[in-house]
Structure formats: structure tokens, C-alpha cells
Amino acid sequence: MNRYGYIKVAAAVPAVKVADCDFNAGRIVEMMRRAAERGVRVVAFPELSVTAYTCGDLFLQSQLLDAAAAAIERIAEASRTIPVAAIVGAPLRYGTAIYNCAVAVAGGRCLGVVPKSYVPNYAEFYEARWFASGRGIEGRQIRLGGCDVPFGTDAAFTVDGVVCGMEICEDLWVPVPPSSHLATAGAEVIFNLSASPEVIGKHDYLTSLIRQQSARTTSAYVYVSSGFGESSTDLVFAGNGMVAENGTMMAECDRFSTEERMAVADIDAEFLRSERLRRNTYTGTSATVLRTADAALPEPAACPFDRKVNPMPFVPRDRDDRHSRCEEIFAIQSLGLAQRLAHTHCRCAVVGISGGLDSALALLVTVRAFDRLGLDRKGIIGVTMPGFGTTGRTYRNAVTLVRESGATLREISIADACRQHFNDIGLPQEDRSVTYENAQARERTQILMDVANMYGGMVVGTGDLSELALGWATYNGDHMSMYGVNGSVPKTLVRHMVEWAAAVEPNEALRHALEDVAATPVSPELLPADESGNIAQKTEDIVGPYELHDFFLYNFVRQGFGPAKILFLAMHAFEGRYDRATVIKWLRIFFRRFFAQQFKRSALPDGPKVGSVSLSPRGDWRMPSDASAAEWLRECDALQ
Numbered sequence: 001m002n003r004y005g006y007i008k009v010a011a012a013v014p015a016v017k018v019a020d021c022d023f024n025a026g027r028i029v030e031m032m033r034r035a036a037e038r039g040v041r042v043v044a045f046p047e048l049s050v051t052a053y054t055c056g057d058l059f060l061q062s063q064l065l066d067a068a069a070a071a072i073e074r075i076a077e078a079s080r081t082i083p084v085a086a087i088v089g090a091p092l093r094y095g096t097a098i099y100n101c102a103v104a105v106a107g108g109r110c111l112g113v114v115p116k117s118y119v120p121n122y123a124e125f126y127e128a129r130w131f132a133s134g135r136g137i138e139g140r141q142i143r144l145g146g147c148d149v150p151f152g153t154d155a156a157f158t159v160d161g162v163v164c165g166m167e168i169c170e171d172l173w174v175p176v177p178p179s180s181h182l183a184t185a186g187a188e189v190i191f192n193l194s195a196s197p198e199v200i201g202k203h204d205y206l207t208s209l210i211r212q213q214s215a216r217t218t219s220a221y222v223y224v225s226s227g228f229g230e231s232s233t234d235l236v237f238a239g240n241g242m243v244a245e246n247g248t249m250m251a252e253c254d255r256f257s258t259e260e261r262m263a264v265a266d267i268d269a270e271f272l273r274s275e276r277l278r279r280n281t282y283t284g285t286s287a288t289v290l291r292t293a294d295a296a297l298p299e300p301a302a303c304p305f306d307r308k309v310n311p312m313p314f315v316p317r318d319r320d321d322r323h324s325r326c327e328e329i330f331a332i333q334s335l336g337l338a339q340r341l342a343h344t345h346c347r348c349a350v351v352g353i354s355g356g357l358d359s360a361l362a363l364l365v366t367v368r369a370f371d372r373l374g375l376d377r378k379g380i381i382g383v384t385m386p387g388f389g390t391t392g393r394t395y396r397n398a399v400t401l402v403r404e405s406g407a408t409l410r411e412i413s414i415a416d417a418c419r420q421h422f423n424d425i426g427l428p429q430e431d432r433s434v435t436y437e438n439a440q441a442r443e444r445t446q447i448l449m450d451v452a453n454m455y456g457g458m459v460v461g462t463g464d465l466s467e468l469a470l471g472w473a474t475y476n477g478d479h480m481s482m483y484g485v486n487g488s489v490p491k492t493l494v495r496h497m498v499e500w501a502a503a504v505e506p507n508e509a510l511r512h513a514l515e516d517v518a519a520t521p522v523s524p525e526l527l528p529a530d531e532s533g534n535i536a537q538k539t540e541d542i543v544g545p546y547e548l549h550d551f552f553l554y555n556f557v558r559q560g561f562g563p564a565k566i567l568f569l570a571m572h573a574f575e576g577r578y579d580r581a582t583v584i585k586w587l588r589i590f591f592r593r594f595f596a597q598q599f600k601r602s603a604l605p606d607g608p609k610v611g612s613v614s615l616s617p618r619g620d621w622r623m624p625s626d627a628s629a630a631e632w633l634r635e636c637d638a639l640q
Contacts, residue, residue: 002160003564003568004270004565005269005270005271005273005565006269006270006305007041007159007189007266007267007269008039008040008264008265008303009040009041009042009043009189009220009222009243009264009265009267010035010038010040010043010044010241010243010262010263010265011043011044011222011224011240011241011242011243011251011253011262011263012031012035012043012044012045012224012241012260012261012262013046013224013225013226013227013239013240013241013253013260013261013262014027014028014030014045014046014049014227014260015027015228016046016052016227016228017052017229018052018055018230018231019051019052019064021050021051021064021068021070021071022067022071024049024050024051025050025071025074025075028045028049028050028075028088029074029075031260032078032082033082034262035084035086035264036084038262038304038306039301039302039303040084040262041084041085041159041160041300042084042085042189042191042295043084043085043086043087043262044086044087044191044193044224045086045087045088045089045193045224046194046195046224046225046226046227046239047089047100047102047116047169047193047194047225047226048089048091048226049088049089049090049193049226050068050071050072050075050089050090051064051068051091052226052229052230052231053089053195053226053230054230054233054235054237057129059098059131060098065091065093065098069144072088072092072103072110072144073144073145075088076105076109076110076145077108079106079108079109080107083297083298084106084297085104085105085106085111085157085159085164085295086104086105086106087102087103088102088103088193089101089103089168089195090103091130091131092113092115092142094140094142094151097131097132098130098131098132099116099132099134100115100116100119100127100131100168101113101114101115101116101134101168102114102167102168102191102193103144104155104157104166106157106295106296106297107295107296109147110145110147111149111150111157111293111295112149112150112155112156112157112166112291113142113144113149113150113151113152114134114153114155114166114167114168115132115133115134115137115152115153116131116133116134116167116168116169116170116171117133117134117135117153117167117168117171117178118170118171118173119131119132119133119170124235125170134152135153136153137151137152138152138153138154138288139154140152150291150293152291153178153288154288154290154291155290155293156186156187156291156292156293157292157294158292158294159295159297160297161269162188162189162267162269163186163187163188163189163292164187164188164189164190164191165179165182165183165185165187165189165190165290166191166192166193167179167182167190167191167192168192168194169193169195171192172192172194172210172213172223173209179192179217179219179221180216180217181288182217182288183217183218183219184282184283184288185288185289185290186290187290188220188269188272189220189221189222189267189269190217190222192210192222192223194223194224194225194226194240195225195230195237196225196226197236197237198235198237198238198255198256203240203255206223206240207242210223210249211244211247212247213244214244214245214248218246218276218282219245219246219272220245220246220250220265220267220272221242221243221244221245222243223240223241223242223244224240224241224263225237225238225239225240225241226239227239228257228258228259238256239253239261240252240253240255241261241262242263243264245265245267245268245271245272246271250265250266250267250307251263251264251265264306266306268307270565271559274560274561275560278560305572309573310573311547311551311574312550312551313550313551313554313555313558314490314492314554315493315496322496322500323500323503325493326493326497326500326501327500329489329493329497329610329611330364330365330368330497331368332610333365333608334365334366334368334369334372334485335369335372335608336485336607337369337460337483337485337608338369338372340483341369341370341375341458344458346457346458347375347379347456348380348381348452348455348456348458349366349369349370349379349380349457349458349459349460350448350452350455350458350459351363351381351383351407351448351459352383352384352385352445352448352462352478353382353384353398353401353402354384354385354394354398354462355384355394355397355398355401355517355520356517356522357464357491357494357517357520357522358462358463358467359398360498360501361462361485361486361494361497361498362460362461362462362486363380363382363405363407364405364501365460366380366460366485377407378406378407379408380406380407380408381408381410381451381455382398382405382409382410383410383412383451384409384410384412385412385413385443385447386414387413387415387418387440387444388440389527389528391534393516393520394520397513397517399411400509400513401510401513401514401517404507404509405510410451412447414440414444417443418439418440421439421443422436422439425439427439432527437474437527438475438477441473441478442474442477445459445476445478445480458482460482460484460485461478461480461481461482461483461484461485462478462481462484462485463478463479463486464487464489464490464491464494465487465488465489465490465491465553465613465614465615466490466491466492466549466550466553468487468600468601468604468615469549469553469590469593469594469615470543470590470594470597471593471594471596471600472593475603479600480603480605481605483605483606483607484604484605484606485607485608486607487604487605487607487615488607488608488609488610488611488615488616489610489611490546490550490613491522491546491549492546492547492550493550495518498514498517498518499514499515499518502514502518521540522538522539522540522546543589543593544585544586544589544590545578547574548574548578548583548587549586549590551569551570552566552570552586552587552591553590554613555569556590556591557613557615557621558612558613562632562635563587563588563632563635563636563639564635567580567583567587567639570583571583584639587636587639588633588636591629591633591636592633595627595628595629595632598623598624598625598627601615601616601617601621602617602625603617604617
């Protein structure tokens with residue numbers, strides 16, 4: 001895990017007693033030990049966790065302030081033998097004022113102290129009664145534990161090369177949080193020490209705020225707030241612990257528990273850096289210059305990987321989210337096609353219908369586009385073109401899809417035309433080479449183009465993103481169309497979209513056909529069927545499982561990872577389903593094909609982008625067709 005840019009962080013909610021610094025320090029130290037045993041490198045505790053948040057006017061008592069300073073020294077000393085950096089909350093005197101502070105400790109010393117910038121004094125909050133604002137304080141030093149420690153909103157620290165920044169509670173709720181400046185100044189993980197009480201509806205807003213701030217700052221955001229043991233005189237503190245990364249919630253604590261607990265997550269610092277580099281609008285424009293102290297922790301030991309890796313990154317896990325995603329993608333596809341039809345004044349669209357996933361989705365999109373424009377569905381010409389490998393199952397589904405959707409069906413066999421073509425070019429009839437296959441694909445494309453010319457229409461392309469990545473398309477055959485509606489939809493998602501379309505389809509015959517299409521093995525059907533009339537040529541037996549290739553594609557193009565890290569993630573995502581040798585085999589094929597087949601993507605028809613990964617040469621992916629794959633293949637070979 002540690003080789004691939006991950007850092008394990010935790011949000012810890014300890015037991016607390018109001019104004020009992022000795023007890024609170026003891027619980028903090030104990031949870032530091034527990035965090036270190038789990039391999040955590042940085043653990044954060046709630047706002048004012050050394051004293052408790054609800055001390056009221058006791059914050060003005062020297063006895064409490066002295067006890068808090070002594071507790072910080074105790075925690076720092078304990079960190080000498082506990083291999084973890086900890087961030088605790090404490091009230092500290094500086095000059096003639098008291099500040100609500102976040103204190104980072106590691107290796108037996110204090111690394112830095114950040115005072116709270118925004119001190120709330122409204123509703124149930126009246127912190128200004130005790131604390132001064134830390135806004136504008138930079139470049140200062142505070143005496144703590146007999147040492148001068150960086151003090152100010154510019155204080156930060158590093159662990160394993162990862163830059164960590166700190167802010168406190170209300171700082172997150174203001175229009176421009178300090179974390180925005182910290183992130184643009186280089187902080188990659190932001191820790192927020194909070195004591196936010198619970199009221200109805202607040203938690204949902206807080207969760208969205210944390211996710212949004214992590215996305216806005218392209219950072220990891222670790223949030224922890226006070227829990228059981230705080231005074232409940234007027235308020236209840238539920239003990240939130242949350243870790244978000246670039247808009248995704250990675251880990252959460254249970255709320256309203258009387259037990260101590262931690263939210264632990266592995267943050268992908270490599271991805272955050274890659275994402276910041278990719279987005280040219282993410283620039284270091286902050287006036288803040290961070291003062292960073294190195295935590296200098298011992299080398300991390302091997303530890304469990306506390307991160308769930310989605311084996312299907314293009315497909316939401318939750319059923320409702322998945323259906324919502326499918327509906328939105330369908331709307332994007334159909335609106336894009338509607339615009340192209342309107343612009344070209346086309347009232348006719350030609351779709352090659354094979355009875356497979358891609359052509360089924362393309363037909364459904366075309367139907368929706370015609371409905372949007374108020375056009376007669378009879379203007380959609382669904383052409384089924386039986387050939388040498390067509391099976392009865394796919395043929396029946398193709399015919400049903402066209403008829404039941406209200407489109408116009410045309411059946412044009414390619415068998416005789418291909419046999420004549422084989423004779424013309426001198427290809428033996430028994431030949432089953434790539435020429436045999438590609439001639440069929442190009443014959444079908446010629447038919448579609450010529451039918452479109454006959455009716456003054458356009459050919460709607462069916463090829464998907466996964467096929468483009470692997471180059472699994474015949475150049476100037478099924479590779480070509482006048483508008484490719486599926487060009488940025490990966491195969492794993494196409495299947496779910498067809499299943500979703502079946503689930504919402506009121507026409508029983510059409511629904512059954514869509515369900516059977518979704519259950520049919522993926523095949524170009526260019527080789528003759530077997531003796532039982534079943535599909536003999538299964539794509540995934542040749543190029544590999546699409547679920548693996550889509551996983552590779554996402555992590556290579558979207559995340560920017562190399563083969564070694566992709567393999568590491570794949571072994572977690574597909575644990576128990578593929579062994580290491582199998583994953584490496586298909587990973588090598590992915591990189592070899594991805595580079596070799598760029599020339600097809602360089603001549604890609606127009607089509608709508610629907611997600612964060614697209615291979616359009618006019619938009620998201622620009623690569624020379626003669627780029628070398630040697631560097632990536634060498635790393636694949638080293639993984640054997």
C-alpha cells in the first residue's frame with residue numbers, strides 16, 4: 001500500500017470529561033496507540049479535545065489553561081514512542097489572548113499550532129466570549145513544552161511527503177474557508193477539528209459541505225467532532241468522524257454512540273496530485289506560504305488496506321444511483337443526437353441492429369431523440385444484416401427491437417455480397433482470417449451508409465468506449481458513422497443501461513427482448529456459429545473480460561496510474577475472481593492494444609461525452625498514433 005502513494009488517516013472520537021485534562025489526555029494517548037496499531041499515520045481528535053468544548057467560562061481560568069498546556073506536553077512526549085502524528089484541540093494563551101487551537105504532535109515534539117480563524121458568536125455559539133480570532137496570524141512562534149513552535153494559520157506539517165493542513169470547525173462554514181487557501185498553497189490533506197452540536201437536518205448539510213470542500217480543493221478532508229461526555233446542558237454532541245477524498249466519502253463513524261471510535265481511510269495522495277496537475281485551473285494562487293514541519297515518523301509497517309476498491313468504477317453500486325445515472329446518460333445521448341438531427345434537418349436515422357448490447361442502446365437513444373423532436377419513429381430505419389455468424393437468438397432480438405419500438409425494419413443479408421467480394425479479392429472461401437471478419441464489418445457499414453443516402457438520413461454509430469480503448473472495431477467499418485452516441489459509454493455500463501431500459505419499458509415484448517440482449521454474450525458474430533447454432537466467437541475470450549478492461553481504462557486515463565498500481569488495485573477489487581497472473585496477462589494486452597489502436601480514435605466520428613472518461617481526439621484524449629507503449633509494457637513485464 002505504501003508504495004503506491006497512499007497514506008492512512010483517522011478521525012478519532014475519544015471519551016471526554018469536561019475540564020479534566022488529565023483524563024482526556026490519557027484517552028487521546030490510548031487512541032493514538034490504537035491508531036498506530038492499525039497503521040494510521042495521522043489521527044485527528046475533536047476541537048478542544050484536551051479540555052472538552054463545553055467548559056464555558058472555565059476557559060478563562062488559569063488552572064484549566066495550565067492543565068491544557070501540561071496535557072499537550074504529555075501527549076507530545078507519548079508520541080515519542082507511538083509512530084503516529086496526532087492533531088489535538090486545546091485552548092492556548094498567546095500574548096494577551098486565548099486562542100482555540102489545533103496542535104500537531106509527532107516524534108516527541110509539537111510540529112505546529114493553528115488558531116481558529118472564524119470564532120462564532122451567534123445562536124448557541126458564544127466563543128468570542130473566551131477566544132480571539134486567529135485570522136491574519138502568520139509567521140509567529142508560540143512557546144510550548146519548552147520549545148518555540150510555529151503558530152499561525154500558515155502552520156502545516158508533512159508525513160511521508162504528504163502535506164497536511166489544519167482548520168477548526170466554523171472555518172469550514174464560511175464563504176471562503178481557510179482550507180481553500182491551504183490547498184492552493186500545497187496542502188493535500190485537510191484536518192478539521194470540530195465540536196459541532198446536533199440539530200435536525202444539520203448532519204446532511206454537513207456531509208455535503210465536507211464532500212464539496214474536498215472536491216473543490218481536490219484534497220482529502222478529515223473531519224472529527226466532539227462526542228459523548230461533552231456537557232448536554234443545552235446541546236448534544238454526536239461524535240462525527242468523516243473522511244472524504246475529492247468529493248467521495250471514504251469512511252464515517254457511527255453517530256450518537258457512547259463508545260470511543262475511529263473512522264479510518266487510506267487516502268490516495270498520488271491521485272490528488274495527478275488530479276491537480278490535470279486541471280490547469282487548479283493553480284497555486286494562494287497568498288499563504290505554508291511553514292511545514294516534517295513529522296519524521298518511522299517507515300510505515302505493512303498494514304491492511306482500508307479502502308474499498310470498486311471493481312466497476314463506471315457503474316454506481318447503489319441501485320437507485322445506478323438507475324439515476326442511466327437516465328441522465330440516456331438524456332445526454334438523446335439530446336446530443338437530437339441537436340445533430342435538427343442541425344442537419346434529418347428526419348431519418350439509420351441504425352444497424354445486431355441484437356447485441358451496443359446496437360440496442362443506440363436504437364433506444366435514437367427513439368428518444370425522435371420523440372424529443374416530435375419526429376415519426378418510422379423515420380428510424382433499423383437494419384438487421386445477417387451474416388455467417390448470426391445466430392437465431394440475436395436475429396430474433398434484433399427484429400423484435402425494431403418492430404416493437406415503432407421503427408422501420410429492413411433486413412439485408414451480407415452473405416452473398418461477401419462471397420462475391422471474397423472471390424473478387426481472391427480470398428479462399430474457407431479462410432477465417434481477419435480479412436474474412438473485417439470484410440463483413442465493412443460490408444455492413446457500406447450498406448448503412450448507402451441506405452442513409454437513399455433516405456436522406458444519417459448513420460447512428462453503435463460502438464462503445466471500451467471497444468474504442470481496445471481498438472475492437474474494424475477501421476472504416478463499424479468504427480465509422482455520422483454520429484456515435486455510445487462513444488463514451490463503457491461496455492460495463494452499456495449492459496446496465498440496457499437492463500435499466502428493460503426495467504422501465506411498459507411494452508412487454510420489447511422488455512423481454514431487452515432482457516435477453518442484456519443476457520447475451522458479447523460477440524461480433526463474424527465467425528460461423530457452432531454445431532448447436534450458438535455464438536462461437538465470444539469477444540471476452542479473445543480480448544479479455546470487459547470488467548477488467550474498463551477497470552484498467554478508468555484507472556489509467558482518469559486516475560493517471562501506471563501498471564503496478566493498477567494491478568495492486570485490481571487484486572483488491574477482484575479478489576477471489578482473478579488470480580495475479582490472469583490480471584497481468586490482460587493488463588499487458590490492454591496497454592499493447594490501447595497504444596497500437598490510437599489511429600482509430602484519431603479518426604473518431606462526433607459523439608457526446610457523458611462521463612469523466614472520453615477518448616475523443618477533439619476533447620479528452622490527445623495522443624499520437626505512433627506513441628510507444630514500451631515504458632508501460634516494461635512495467636507490466638516486471639510484475640510477472
